[in-house]
Each structure stands twice: as C-alpha cells, then as structure tokens.
Amino acid sequence: MDTFTYLGALDIGGTKLAATVADASGPLARVAAPTARSGSERAVGEQAIELLEQACAVAHIDPGRIGKVGVSSCGPFIKDESGIVLVTPNLCGGLVGGSDLPNDWTRIPLEAVLRERFADVVIRNDCVAALIGERSFGALQGEDDCVYVTWSTGIGFGLCVNGHVLLGKHGNAGHAGHMLLDPSSDAQCGCGNFGDVEALTSGRNIGRGSGQNAATIFTAARQGEGAERALVQQAAQWFGRALYNLAATLDTRAFAIGGSVWLHHGDWLKPLAQKEIESRLPAVTSGVTIKTAALGSFVADIGALCLVLPPEWRHAWHQSRPWQALAS
Numbered sequence: 001m002d003t004f005t006y007l008g009a010l011d012i013g014g015t016k017l018a019a020t021v022a023d024a025s026g027p028l029a030r031v032a033a034p035t036a037r038s039g040s041e042r043a044v045g046e047q048a049i050e051l052l053e054q055a056c057a058v059a060h061i062d063p064g065r066i067g068k069v070g071v072s073s074c075g076p077f078i079k080d081e082s083g084i085v086l087v088t089p090n091l092c093g094g095l096v097g098g099s100d101l102p103n104d105w106t107r108i109p110l111e112a113v114l115r116e117r118f119a120d121v122v123i124r125n126d127c128v129a130a131l132i133g134e135r136s137f138g139a140l141q142g143e144d145d146c147v148y149v150t151w152s153t154g155i156g157f158g159l160c161v162n163g164h165v166l167l168g169k170h171g172n173a174g175h176a177g178h179m180l181l182d183p184s185s186d187a188q189c190g191c192g193n194f195g196d197v198e199a200l201t202s203g204r205n206i207g208r209g210s211g212q213n214a215a216t217i218f219t220a221a222r223q224g225e226g227a228e229r230a231l232v233q234q235a236a237q238w239f240g241r242a243l244y245n246l247a248a249t250l251d252t253r254a255f256a257i258g259g260s261v262w263l264h265h266g267d268w269l270k271p272l273a274q275k276e277i278e279s280r281l282p283a284v285t286s287g288v289t290i291k292t293a294a295l296g297s298f299v300a301d302i303g304a305l306c307l308v309l310p311p312e313w314r315h316a317w318h319q320s321r322p323w324q325a326l327a328s
Contacts (some may be wrong), residue, residue, distance in 0.1 A: 006061055008069040008118065009304035010050050012110075012205070013126065014090030019051035020301050021059050021066065021205020024313050029058035035091065036293055041105050043120050045113025069121040070307030072129035072300040074154065076172045081106065083111030084123045084171065089190035090154055092202070096192045109166045122307045126150070127174050128165060129303030130196065130258060130293070131158025136306045137318065138294035139256040147252050150292065151239065152259030154190075155198045167276065173234030177202070181238055197242045201235040203261050218296065236269045239278025245250060247277055247288050266292050298326050 006028075009020040018032035031054045036043040048071075076089045086092070086108035093101030113262040113269040114121045124132070131148035134140040140148065144163040150156050155177035159166040168171040170246055185195035187205060197198055199205050203214035212220075212228075243255055257266060277285050293299050302323050309317075317323075318327035 004228070005058075007305060007308050008055075008066045009308075010052065010069065010071045010073070010288035011126065011300040011304055012047050012048065012056060012073040012086075013072050013300070014088070017044070017047055017051060018301055019048065019055045020305065020326070021052065021055045021061065022255055022305055024310075024316065026317065026320065027301075027305070027326050028061070029055045030057045030326050031058060033166045036091075037119035038102050042113050043107055043148070044086070045107050045110050048110075048114060049117045049201075053070065055070050063117075066118060066120065068308035069114065069118045069131070070304040070309075071110070071121060071123040072126040072307075074156075075125045076175055077123075077125070077170050077171055078107075079170050082109055083115065085112075085122075089192070096249075101189065102173075120308070123171075124307055125158070125171055125174060125304075126300050126303070127158035128167065128171070129158070129307060130163060130197075130205065130295075130299045131160060131174075131256075131303070132306045133295055134256045135160065135298050136314070137302060137321070138299065139291040143254050145251060145253040147243075147246055147250070147255050148299075149243070149255055149257045149262075151201065151203075151257060151261040153202060153204045155202050155239070155242070157246065158245075159250060176242060178198060179242060179245065180290065181241060195239065200238040200261040201242075201256030206231065206235055214261070218248060218261060222265060222268060232265075233272060236272035237276055239269075240251060240273035243273060244277045244280055244285065248281055248284050251284060254289045254291060256291045256293045258296070258299045260297075262292065264297060295323070298323055301326065 007022045011018040017035045020030040036047040053063050063130045077084050092105040093099040094104040094106040142148045146160050148158040157174040159174050178196045182195035187199040189196050189199035207214050241296035
C-alpha cells in the first residue's frame with residue numbers, strides 16, 4: 001500500500017481558513033478558524049499546518065501520511081526563490097496606507113512555510129481552484145469556455161478558454177476584481193484602487209462609511225428598504241458590467257457564481273447582473289448564462305482537493321458526491 005494514503009486541502013481566505021483531509025472514499029474531516037491576522041508573516045502558513053493536523057486528529061490519522069496538499073488561496077501571488085508568496089490586501093496590512101488590518105505585513109511566505117511540513121504542495125488562486133472544482137464536479141461540467149466568480153469579502157475570477165485554465169506569469173490570471181470601472185469614484189479597494197470592481201461591490205467594501213456591515217445592508221436591500229436597496233442594485237449593476245467585460249474579452253459561454261453574497265442573495269441579484277450582460281453586443285453575449293456554483297460554500301475546499309486528486313478517485317467521487325458529508 002502507498003505510504004501516502006491521504007490528501008490535505010486548505011482554503012485560505014480573507015475571513016476564514018479551512019483544512020480538510022480526505023482519502024479515496026472522500027473528505028474525512030474539516031476544521032476551520034478565522035484566518036490569522038496578527039503575529040509574524042509566517043502566521044497564516046503556521047495556522048494552516050496546525051489546522052491540517054487538527055483535521056487529521058479528528059479523522060484519527062497520522063499527518064505524516066498526507067502525501068499531497070492542495071491549496072486554494074486568496075491572492076495576488078508573487079513568486080520568488082522560496083515559491084509562492086501571498087501579497088493580498090485582504091490580509092497584509094502593510095500594503096496599503098490606512099488599512100484596517102492589525103498587522104504590518106507586506107508578504108506572506110506561504111509555500112515556504114507549508115513545505116517545511118509537507119513535501120508536495122500545489123497552490124492556486126482560490127477562484128482558479130473553485131473553477132477546477134466546478135468543472136470537475138459542479139455547475140461547469142462539460143464547459144470549455146467558462147468563468148467561476150466569487151462575490152464575497154472580495155471579488156475574484158477563475159478563467160477557462162478552450163478548455164485551458166488560465167494561470168498567468170505568477171498565477172494571478174483572474175484578478176479582474178481589480179478591473180477599473182469608475183476611477184472617479186471615492187470607493188477604495190484594499191489594493192489601493194479607487195472604483196475597481198471590488199471597491200464598488202465587495203462585501204468588505206460596500207458597507208464602508210455607512211456604519212453597517214455587508215450582511216445587514218444586503219438583508220435590508222432584499223427587504224426593499226430604500227437606501228440599502230439602491231446601494232445594492234448599483235453594486236449588482238457594476239458586477240454585471242464586470243461580467244460583460246469578461247464575456248466580451250474571452251467569448252465566455254457560462255459563469256458560475258459563488259461566495260457568501262451570491263449564495264445568500266443571488267436569486268434576486270441574478271436578473272440585475274444578467275441584464276447588464278445581455279444589454280450589449282449580442283453577437284458575443286447572446287446565450288451567455290449565469291449559474292449558481294453547485295458546490296456551494298465548499299467550492300474552494302473541493303477545488304483545493306481537485307488540485308491533487310488522483311485520476312482514479314474521480315469516477316467514484318462523481319458517483320457518491322462524498323463532499324456532501326462536509327455539511328454535517
């Protein structure tokens with residue numbers, strides 16, 4: 001029997017960090033905690049290792065038998081001699097003046113820290129991993145020209161053209177959340193941009209200056225309350241314009257959208273976004289569909305596992321859909 005019977009998966013976001021351990025039968029255990037935001041620049045990597053070890057303890061397995069670890073992480077990334085380094089404004093307080101984060105980090109040496117414990121580590125942007133998960137087991141199966149989108153703390157994209165998942169020189173393809181839409185706006189993104197997609201629509205930014213958090217704003221908007229409704233409708237229009245820009249650029253056929261904002265409110269936001277796509281350039285946008293990510297809140301976890309999933313496990317997972325056990 002192969003010494004390495006188990007896989008590890010990490011979902012590293014601006015809000016939470018989750019660790020999952022799996023074998024051929026499917027995920028065995030998952031643990032999560034708020035993402036580390038203080039301490040040294042190694043804190044996130046060290047927390048990831050600790051949570052993977054906790055997941056192994058829950059599953060009663062030896063962490064030393066984890067053969068590969070797939071990592072779905074917020075970005076952007078840079079690459080240096082140590083591997084992939086995170087330079088994400090949603091975690092690194094030292095990147096942008098006036099940040100509300102309780103640290104002065106400018107980089108997070110993620111790959112280097114993880115490889116101190118695990119020899120085989122594959123790291124992808126969280127939306128790229130989610131795209132791979134949705135193409136493997138979710139709403140984008142059979143789609144060669146498609147985009148995964150998250151609308152959550154931040155806004156991110158995973159891009160696939162002609163069946164090829166786009167990565168880019170540092171693995172940052174899909175950072176269209178920082179595409180400028182209204183540079184005259186006073187809405188500022190954590191990256192420093194004014195008027196980019198994330199500044200105008202993300203859960204982290206939409207409530208800034210209002211004294212309300214995103215959940216309160218979106219819930220009030222859903223109930224039809226005036227100021228909040230107008231704010232969220234405008235955000236949905238900006239979001240739809242970002243989708244249009246990608247459809248026009250990539251000749252995309254389908255979008256699958258996940259993230260906490262969409263999973264809670266996509267049913268009434270979808271027509272607003274769809275209208276923004278369909279109202280322009282029908283030769284490109286006719287027939288473009290918006291779907292809700294089928295893997296739901298576990299899309300990044302399953303995407304991370306898909307980065308290292310042995311081909312011989314895939315058929316059985318298609319049949320049994322074992323990730324559904326994560327919900328319990």
